[in-house]
């Protein structure tokens with residue numbers, strides 16, 4: 001068989017699907033698994049399907065077979081096993097939704113290919129992926145220190161040319177030293193590591209946490225290195241979820257990783273609404289009520305997710321709010337997942353307080369009450385100033401779990417052998433950046449400051465733009481990488497969306513994409529108060545020209561559908 005390289009062939013796009021792009025998701029199943037039974041029985045359709053094609057029959061040595069039902073005589077030649085249909089699959093996987101890579105981003109991918117193949121056929125020159133916090137996709141440069149170290153880990157033979165690295169290639173001596181240390185810790189990055197992660201790197205993480213939390217000691221044995229925060233969430237929830245009787249409190253709006261993972265595990269999401277009018281703060285009465293109602297409905301509230309700083313809201317929790325969360329957790333015995341992946345994306349005027357630090361304070365202030373709190377705190381190389389999403393590095397610190405439960409966590413981690421070892425190395429660099437006085441320090445600080453300045457500039461600009469637009473209100477973000485403006489969509493736009501069988505916010509995002517190339521995510525993918533409409537966008541795209549495109553689109557949209 002002759003293989004051709006499709007990518008460079010002029011026919012490479014011929015196979016592109018022409019399917020309808022905007023089929024409506026069923027919104028009613030967003031929060032609760034709707035399967036009537038956890039036991040899936042395949043439909044009684046034939047697993048072997050006949051084909052009556054004469055061409056097959058004529059090729060058959062048993063050409064005398066005329067009936068496609070004569071199974072016993074012609075099974076080998078005249079029948080073939082049917083291909084899988086979605087109903088043959090794990091229904092939880094089929095049901096799971098993940099809006100940040102949903103219908104709008106898929107449409108955007110198709111438009112990108114169209115632009116590549118037929119430049120000039122769309123009203124914009126490029127698609128802007130504002131649907132996901134993926135900084136390097138939008139031109140953010142990787143920090144030099146990290147990449148210098150990683151390059152040596154990938155190709156240790158570079159160490160035979162240290163002088164050339166420093167004198168001709170701009171490597172800093174401390175990145176070379178760090179690479180040597182990591183190589184001693186790791187061995188080869190091409191080998192599996194310990195399932196929990198390389199011990200020396202877990203020690204670096206523990207030191208980072210201890211330092212961050214004003215001396216509250218962290219231990220390498222409590223740290224699990226993970227393939228980003230996503231795999232940590234998957235690990236924790238698959239251990240905690242025992243079916244639909246397990247309830248997990250999640251903030252609404254939420255990052256859809258949580259609803260998707262709960263659907264995969266056939267558990268029940270217990271939404272607690274954040275208070276938009278109060279900067280998307282947590283309302284502790286609401287959280288308590290959700291936990292209590294769930295108990296009364298026979299669903300055991302088991303776990304409480306806190307995303308701080310918030311995605312998509314950009315809010316940062318106060319110490320008081322965190323203490324309140326632990327009060328509810330202590331009362332109902334909830335495991336707390338602290339998704340703190342944006343802890344380094346904090347705007348001036350706001351302060352990040354780690355949940356671990358506040359827990360330790362509470363445990364000292366009020367003996368016994370908080371002793372049994374179990375906290376899983378997540379961090380990631382994908383966010384912060386590294387933005388190394390593709391390297392899949394992250395960690396989870398497990399606090400307060402029994403040794404027996406930790407053994408189960410270790411066992412589950414071991415089933416996937418280990419997280420990416422280069423990702424683990426990046427966690428080391430995230431947790432221990434160059435220090436003052438070290439050769440890389442100045443450049444590293446400069447690169448970080450540039451990223452911070454850009455984030456601040458773009459977020460301010462976008463925030464001002466949103467609040468200047470008809471029908472739009474937007475809370476000022478205190479951290480993270482997103483905005484979640486509330487759009488009071490005009491009546492005719494809502495009607496049009498109904499006609500198209502899509503949600504009104506999806507209609508707005510779709511029209512925005514078609515007109516400007518800006519790819520966003522409808523608020524319905526994150527959850528929102530019924531009757532409200534939001535759009536989630538990052539503010540990472542370079543420049544401000546795209547914001548002007550958005551502004552123009554919005555004005556025209558309102559004119560058209562008013």
Ligand SMILES: Cc1ncc(COP(=O)(O)O)c(C=O)c1O
Nearest residue numbers: 133228229230255311380382394
């Ligand atoms: C709140 C939150 N948690 C977790 C993740 C997953 O990040 P990672 O790349 O570390 O898996 C994201 C990604 O955007 C996120 O926004």
